[in-house]
Amino acid sequence: MARVYNFSAGPSMLPLEVLKTAQKELIDYQNSGMSVMEMSHRSPVYDAIIKETEADFRKLMNIPDNYKVLFLQGGASTQFAAIPLNLMKTGKADYVVSGQFSGKAFKEAKKYGDAKCIATSEDKTFSYIPEITPDMVREDADYVHVCYNNTIFGTKFPEVPNVGDKVLVADMSSCITSEPVDVTKFGVIYAGAQKNMAPAGLTVVIIREDLMGNAREDIPTMLDYKTMADNDSMYNTPPCYAIYIAGLVYKWALKNGGLEAMKERNEKKANILYNFLDNSSLFKATAEKKSRSMMNVCFVTGDADLDKKFCKEAAEAGFVNLKGHRSVGGMRASIYNAMPIEGVEALVEFMAEFEKNNK
Amino acid sequence: MARVYNFSAGPSMLPLEVLKTAQKELIDYQNSGMSVMEMSHRSPVYDAIIKETEADFRKLMNIPDNYKVLFLQGGASTQFAAIPLNLMKTGKADYVVSGQFSGKAFKEAKKYGDAKCIATSEDKTFSYIPEITPDMVREDADYVHVCYNNTIFGTKFPEVPNVGDKVLVADMSSCITSEPVDVTKFGVIYAGAQKNMAPAGLTVVIIREDLMGNAREDIPTMLDYKTMADNDSMYNTPPCYAIYIAGLVYKWALKNGGLEAMKERNEKKANILYNFLDNSSLFKATAEKKSRSMMNVCFVTGDADLDKKFCKEAAEAGFVNLKGHRSVGGMRASIYNAMPIEGVEALVEFMAEFEKNNK
Numbered sequence: 281m282a283r284v285y286n287f288s289a290g291p292s293m294l295p296l297e298v299l300k301t302a303q304k305e306l307i308d309y310q311n312s313g314m315s316v317m318e319m320s321h322r323s324p325v326y327d328a329i330i331k332e333t334e335a336d337f338r339k340l341m342n343i344p345d346n347y348k349v350l351f352l353q354g355g356a357s358t359q360f361a362a363i364p365l366n367l368m369k370t371g372k373a374d375y376v377v378s379g380q381f382s383g384k385a386f387k388e389a390k391k392y393g394d395a396k397c398i399a400t401s402e403d404k405t406f407s408y409i410p411e412i413t414p415d416m417v418r419e420d421a422d423y424v425h426v427c428y429n430n431t432i433f434g435t436k437f438p439e440v441p442n443v444g445d446k447v448l449v450a451d452m453s454s455c456i457t458s459e460p461v462d463v464t465k466f467g468v469i470y471a472g473a474q475k476n477m478a479p480a481g482l483t484v485v486i487i488r489e490d491l492m493g494n495a496r497e498d499i500p501t502m503l504d505y506k507t508m509a510d511n512d513s514m515y516n517t518p519p520c521y522a523i524y525i526a527g528l529v530y531k532w533a534l535k536n537g538g539l540e541a542m543k544e545r546n547e548k549k550a551n552i553l554y555n556f557l558d559n560s561s562l563f564k565a566t567a568e569k570k571s572r573s574m575m576n577v578c579f580v581t582g583d584a585d586l587d588k589k590f591c592k593e594a595a596e597a598g599f600v601n602l603k604g605h606r607s608v609g610g611m612r613a614s615i616y617n618a619m620p621i622e623g624v625e626a627l628v629e630f631m632a633e634f635e636k637n638n639k
Numbered sequence: 640m641a642r643v644y645n646f647s648a649g650p651s652m653l654p655l656e657v658l659k660t661a662q663k664e665l666i667d668y669q670n671s672g673m674s675v676m677e678m679s680h681r682s683p684v685y686d687a688i689i690k691e692t693e694a695d696f697r698k699l700m701n702i703p704d705n706y707k708v709l710f711l712q713g714g715a716s717t718q719f720a721a722i723p724l725n726l727m728k729t730g731k732a733d734y735v736v737s738g739q740f741s742g743k744a745f746k747e748a749k750k751y752g753d754a755k756c757i758a759t760s761e762d763k764t765f766s767y768i769p770e771i772t773p774d775m776v777r778e779d780a781d782y783v784h785v786c787y788n789n790t791i792f793g794t795k796f797p798e799v800p801n802v803g804d805k806v807l808v809a810d811m812s813s814c815i816t817s818e819p820v821d822v823t824k825f826g827v828i829y830a831g832a833q834k835n836m837a838p839a840g841l842t843v844v845i846i847r848e849d850l851m852g853n854a855r856e857d858i859p860t861m862l863d864y865k866t867m868a869d870n871d872s873m874y875n876t877p878p879c880y881a882i883y884i885a886g887l888v889y890k891w892a893l894k895n896g897g898l899e900a901m902k903e904r905n906e907k908k909a910n911i912l913y914n915f916l917d918n919s920s921l922f923k924a925t926a927e928k929k930s931r932s933m934m935n936v937c938f939v940t941g942d943a944d945l946d947k948k949f950c951k952e953a954a955e956a957g958f959v960n961l962k963g964h965r966s967v968g969g970m971r972a973s974i975y976n977a978m979p980i981e982g983v984e985a986l987v988e989f990m991a992e993f994e995k996n997n998k
Contacts, residue, residue, distance in 0.1 A: 481878030
């Protein structure tokens with residue numbers, strides 16, 4: 281078996297060690313006589329899995345006791361509706377539009393109230409993160425929504441935006457668990473798990489307890505955070521297997537030094553790639569330096585045909601899914617936690633060779 | 640490894656053959672160099688998986704071309720809201736309440752319009768399916784909603800209810816693919832996949848094309864059937880791995896004779912169990928004969944302590960998850976497609992022995 285280096289933006293690489301454990305346990309989980317896929321979600325054996333997964337996630341992210349962790353379905357896209365349906369009390373919310381997904385979140389919020397875009401980087405194809413200051417936020421806004429890392433454009437907030445005393449809501453789908461974050465600075469953090477934590481089909485929400493219980497009356501029950509929290513994410517059947525894999529990934533991250541170590545490794549990987557790009561005569565990073573993502577490194581040659589040739593030859597050499605998002609073109613190397621440093625080193629070597637051959 | 644006979648109501652047993660294939664392919668799917676869990680949902684290799692899964696499902700269920708198949712998330716519980724949000728045009732819908740889940744669906748629909756319960760079996764603890772005739776349906780109702788098989792109470796509609804020319808919507812979570820159904824008699828069929836088709840986290844919707852496109856303006860985008868259909872279930876990242884397993888299960892069912900063969904086998908299994916119950920001096924089936932489910936066989940001894948003892952001893956003997964739903968107590972043997980006949984035969988043998996020892 282030859283594992284490829286998979287630079288997919290999501291779903292994406294999982295630690296090989298995790299996959300090996302999953303494979304070993306697939307038919308018979310720890311002498312239970314069944315697969316995790318076959319377990320009643322209300323059985324003691326599964327209960328232990330989900331409780332341990334939550335405990336490990338709390339430890340990894342250093343989540344305070346006054347925050348609930350919810351294991352949901354529907355992806356971040358479902359949260360785009362759930363956020364306003366749960367949090368819009370006065371009916372006003374402020375959005376920072378720094379990419380396609382934050383744009384979608386903003387559009388969805390407008391269905392439910394007075395959502396305002398207080399800053400955007402659309403003027404420069406979302407190649408940077410706009411600066412946010414407390415005075416930009418409306419006095420009576422219920423929350424400020426940001427997308428912390430923009431997968432498509434390869435940008436990330438360089439620091440937690442200052443929204444004064446307002447509730448900060450962040451979509452962290454593509455950077456969660458990539459480095460430590462101070463959870464207390466956020467009201468809600470949510471993330472589709474398929475980039476850095478698990479296979480697709482699991483959405484994790486971290487929410488400060490006092491923000492629950494104010495949902496609109498006509499909210500679909502399954503989108504009501506209070507209902508999900510009161511039932512420990514088991515109002516209905518949760519995505520059990522994806523939660524189990526997330527649990528294995530959290531254990532792997534803890535064993536490998538937690539989020540401080542993840543950050544160090546991720547910075548190292550990103551630096552290798554950005555340093556190469558900054559010194560290349562062929563390739564060019566597209567995101568502004570101060571807004572660069574550690575997870576999604578976007579670059580171009582400036583020639584669409586050459587970009588295509590690069591992606592093709594890279595794939596043949598075992599570097600797959602390097603094609604940029606269909607809306608922007610170019611290339612994107614997504615280097616989440618599970619991508620080993622050797623993968624990035626090998627990619628840069630390949631890029632140098634390609635550059636030499638395509639001058 | 641000793642596999643147990645798992646009578647869980649859901650998530651539940653999967654065919655061993657399917658689990659073995661999944662295990663073999665877990666780290667490297669067909670020389671792609673990656674797990675299905677790691678694949679971009681927009682990659683050619685995954686595209687082939689989801690397309691083949693849909694094609695096999697259509698073949699298995701004999702789904703006409705004017706019906707769309709959607710692979711969604713959020714379970715049947717999310718559909719309880721999606722159905723009225725998508726289908727209530729005049730604002731009226733009629734519901735048959737034959738158990739807990741149809742009750743939840745009814746309650747959810749009331750949030751969005753004039754939902755009326757036109758028949759219920761609550762008077763006898765949902766132990767039967769109420770008869771439905773076209774004159775019970777309101778002239779201007781947009782649809783009639785039923786739960787086709789009631790997992791908790793072990794009942795099933797003996798035939799497709801006659802709702803005249805009204806659109807029939809059916810939650811088939813616990814009986815889908817257990818026997819052939821005439822899809823053309825339904826406007827929408829939906830099902831959580833975790834009972835008869837896949838691990839939890841996948842919801843399948845079969846919808847007649849002309850019923851889409853009338854959703855309320857404030858519907859969460861992710862609940863809008865038209866959006867999901869227009870994007871071939873890829874408006875956002877679908878639950879890729881659960882879809883892959885569903886695909887393996889559909890292939891297994893087709894290889895084993897399709898739904899006619901499934902029905903024959905399921906009838907045989909149910910008959911073994913019901914025949915035993917009808918002749919037992921200790922155990923008693925709780926559902927009325929004409930409404931009995933082939934999938935969920937509910938029974939009691941009439942003594943809660945003895946029920947408990949039975950479940951305990953059964954589990955020790957390798958017959959697990961026989962405890963009835965927490966809301967009704969007693970026992971429930973869920974015998975979905977993947978439960979082999981030998982499992983039911985062995986259970987009945989064990990029950991006979993228990994009966995002898997507990998006179």
